[in-house]
Amino acid sequence: MSDPTVLLERDGVRLVTEDSVATVTLCNAAKRNAQSPALWRALVEAGRLLPGSVRVVVLRAEGVSFSAGLDRRAFTPEGFEGEPSFDDLARAPEGELDATIAEYQAAFTWWRRNDLVTIAAVQGHAIGAGFQLALACDLRVVADDVQFAMRETSLGLVPDLAGTKPLTELVGYARALEICATGRSVDAEEACAVGLANVAVPAAELDATVKDLAGALLAAPRDAVIETKALLRAASGRTYEEQRVAERAAQGRRLRDLAGVGE
Template identity: 45%
Template sequence: MSAAATVRVEHDGAVARIVLDRPDRHNAQTPGMWRELREATDALVADPAVRVAVLTGDGPSFSSGLDLDERRPGGLLHRIATTDPGEGLAVTEQAQADFRWLSRAPFPVVAAVHGAALGAGLQLALSCDVRIVAEDAVLAVAELGLGAVPDLGATTDLPRLVGLERALDLILTARRFSGTEAVELGLALRAVPAADLEAEALAYAERLAAAPRLALARAKEATREPDPARSLRLAATAQVECVRAMLSSPTTRP
């Protein structure tokens, strides 16, 4: 990537780190960052050695949300406000497509959340499969506090994770809560001291990476499928595929 890249990828073996790399702006997000995130994920998908990814942020925060410079002429919010509504919708849907690719990646993605995860920052963490958070992290679905709507996944992810009533509370009040409360709500898997976050997330990812990539991918796909009948069908089809792969090469992982 160029010197102006805002996402970097590091990996050696089965676990990759995807790092948001705008530490001076608390990893405030831009459409360019979302495109880079999609490109980084595509590159990891193409690498058969990668079985798990850990998404984190460089510097003091995971991500403070959308860069408010996007309100300026030429920025995302300015374009949505000043173009034809259909064009604004297309711009927003492209942002969603770039942003949400992590949830469709054929391997588990673990978010390691520290510092601030606000607005689009929290929604990015929600798009991952598992969240491990610092106890003192500060999280919020902040959009309604600015008169906007969380359009990058919170409206689908939060009800699934915490139930409708709690999801509405978090979205409508835009209140801030800690990493410890995120676990209590069911929004994150575990909360740890900030100093231990990176090691905990990598250790968890290494544990997942002990399984074959094919099985990880198919289990993720079936579990994320919201329709029960289709989820069962995906699991059954995956079982046949994984067993055939396992028995065709009994001494190596598929």
């Protein structure tokens, strides 16, 4: 049987697991980690292959750019070999078009699982799909040369890879609209100021900073982190009173677990 990690790397993704930390690396530096349906399927598979012992997943990229966005072949009449072109998608039945985009989105959704804390280590350009992939993670540590940009609107498209909700939650509706509609770049200083990034560091310190953050995240008991992440993720969709109820229920589970009391 073929080594699944080798198959992932063929499509531009490398998965390495060490104890409780997994590292997913975009490894097509020659193309600035441009994205394709094959890469998205590899990302889905990387999530599926994670051992149950993994608590923290680091998403990083080789080369000068995190990801320059969608591979330009997507905008040609031929598209990617063996994949539907944009023209094919436009002419497909509505249900088929919806299902295809949903399949693409799956590469951007598993990072939000409550049993994981995910960290994007972002350097250089994170454009379009690259920006949305960084937004898929819980936390973002950026190099001081980072440039985020959402360029889909300038191409007559919309951001459709699950990035609009986290962007709006992080920076608010008005700023999210301005960033998407203008396609402008957001640098490291602004990213930290508006909540897109947790911290910005010199590029040479990016990996070490992420390693330290991963270690800090592993210091707390796993179940407490899982419950806390679930509470925080759901908070924006609940009323104040509903959130209080959820907090009490979560704390009850933690107290019973710590006391060894069965439900």
